Amino acid sequence: MKAFFAPWVLPVCQPPIANAVVVVDDEGILKYVGDRNQMPACDVEQSFPNHAILPGLVNAHTHLEFSNLKKPLGNPGIEFTQWIAKVVGYRRDQQHTDQSKHQIIQSGIQESLSHGVVAIGEIATSPVQSSHYSNNGGCLLSVFEETLGADKGDYDTKIAKLESNLQHLKTANTIPGLSPHAPYSVPLELLQRIVRVAEKNQTTVAMHIAETLDEREFIAKRSGRLVEMLEQFGVWRPNMYPTNDSVLKILKTLARAQRSLVIHGNYLTDEELDFVRSVKQRMSIVFCARTHAFFGHLDYPMAEILERGINLAVGTDSRASNPDLNLMNELKEIRRRFPDVSAETILRMGTIHGASALGIADRVGTLECGRAGQMCFARLSDPNDPYSFLIKSQPQEK
Ligand SMILES: [Zn+2]
The missing domain is CATH 3.20.20.140 (Metal-dependent hydrolases)
Known part of the structure; x- marks a missing residue:
């Protein structure tokens, strides 16, 4: 089992979850989407600070x-x-x-x-x-x-x-x-x-x-x-x-x-x-x-x-x-x-x-347990705003 941590997870089928985790099994199937307190034991953990985890x-x-x-x-x-x-x-x-x-x-x-x-x-x-x-x-x-x-x-x-x-x-x-x-x-x-x-x-x-x-x-x-x-x-x-x-x-x-x-x-x-x-x-x-x-x-x-x-x-x-x-x-x-x-x-x-x-809403489009754990990791411009990945980042100043 592998856990992906992020300040926000947006499953789309439910409201955004703060300080959340997505757990995927060895076959790549989503096993858990929720807060960290109730997550199952995982052998690999990966953190995505400053990111939101979205459905693919x-x-x-x-x-x-x-x-x-x-x-x-x-x-x-x-x-x-x-x-x-x-x-x-x-x-x-x-x-x-x-x-x-x-x-x-x-x-x-x-x-x-x-x-x-x-x-x-x-x-x-x-x-x-x-x-x-x-x-x-x-x-x-x-x-x-x-x-x-x-x-x-x-x-x-x-x-x-x-x-x-x-x-x-x-x-x-x-x-x-x-x-x-x-x-x-x-x-x-x-x-x-x-x-x-x-x-x-x-x-x-x-x-x-x-x-x-x-x-x-x-x-x-x-x-x-x-x-x-x-x-x-x-x-x-x-x-x-x-x-x-x-x-x-x-x-x-x-x-x-x-x-x-x-x-x-x-x-x-x-x-x-x-x-x-x-x-x-x-x-x-x-x-x-x-x-x-x-x-x-x-x-x-x-x-x-x-x-x-x-x-x-x-x-x-x-x-x-x-x-x-x-x-x-x-x-x-x-x-x-x-x-x-x-x-x-x-x-x-x-x-x-x-x-x-x-016609594939039974396979993709939301983060739901039992589906293939295909995710999109989106960078947040404001860690307090779960949707701030939608704001176009300004070009870096030289
Ligand atoms: Zn066209």
């Missing part, structure tokens, strides 16, 4: 294939379609071998683990190789195979491939899911077919929705910068996109899956958020705070989402729009930008909300 964090949305990028593609404030063009160009130039792609994904998993992240919602470019996700160091991976598609002739093949991959990807630490990319790259008909696969296989679906105002224009009028972008890529098929499409219709389609994630949701209206509230037991929203800032989006509808009791999780998105995969930095960014949101709520977003969004 959950990064509900990223794309690990970009984990080798030293900095985001483009400069802050880049227009979204220009950024997509850079992503497409980057993918074309890289032409990774299977070996190098494996290494890049592994480096993203290792980076995440080093920052106390124990579960990841990963969007994986099709075709997904299960070998890329082996040796995940105990990190729980929800791997959503991404689908893009404008050509109706391909749909049967795409769907058959998705169905067979769902079976191949499943391991003890890998949970397969589906990701129709976005409304401008996946026509409603293809989305409906993907959701049917999800219903049949009881899998989770993750889709980028209402990420930009251009996307809203695309859905409502089939015009604007995203149409121009698709034309430039030679994949614009106007007759594939119904004239009576709407964000609400897309959300309603997605909601048929047993569980779904609305990635970003930066520009959801009150009516759409009301719909998400009506299905909040099975639909979550994922906020990627620093990516939101990178693109210079308008204010995020944080209050509107939280007042509806919608499950809001947090993601880093990829290193193509974010400097790192450190989920704690996202939580600090949220603390800084939304001072009215309680620190407790922000911690829940990075733990139990992410776990619920990914």
Whole structure:
């Protein structure tokens, strides 16, 4: 048995405990979370002064294939379609071998683990190789195979491939899911077919929705910068996109899956958020705070989402729009930008909300006895304040 001491333990499923200890057995299972007086006998003891012990964090949305990028593609404030063009160009130039792609994904998993992240919602470019996700160091991976598609002739093949991959990807630490990319790259008909696969296989679906105002224009009028972008890529098929499409219709389609994630949701209206509230037991929203800032989006509808009791999780998105995969930095960014949101709520977003969004709340997101003892050790800036790990430390003076 091994004991971890800290001035604060925040189990999330109960209030913070001062001068506390977490005990883990030799198999790594949590045996005790509480004050020091009643702890069981341990043969190893380790102290973390100036730290809070939290449940391992959950990064509900990223794309690990970009984990080798030293900095985001483009400069802050880049227009979204220009950024997509850079992503497409980057993918074309890289032409990774299977070996190098494996290494890049592994480096993203290792980076995440080093920052106390124990579960990841990963969007994986099709075709997904299960070998890329082996040796995940105990990190729980929800791997959503991404689908893009404008050509109706391909749909049967795409769907058959998705169905067979769902079976191949499943391991003890890998949970397969589906990701129709976005409304401008996946026509409603293809989305409906993907959701049917999800219903049949009881899998989770993750889709980028209402990420930009251009996307809203695309859905409502089939015009604007995203149409121009698709034309430039030679994949614009106007007759594939119904004239009576709407964000609400897309959300309603997605909601048929047993569980779904609305990635970003930066520009959801009150009516759409009301719909998400009506299905909040099975639909979550994922906020990627620093990516939101990178693109210079308008204010995020944080209050509107939280007042509806919608499950809001947090993601880093990829290193193509974010400097790192450190989920704690996202939580600090949220603390800084939304001072009215309680620190407790922000911690829940990075733990139990992410776990619920990914359907793994029975395994991660809280410190509960009987679970794997995966923890995040967060440095406190004020030892009297259990949530002071959320305050961005000032750069050291020279
Ligand atoms: Zn994304």
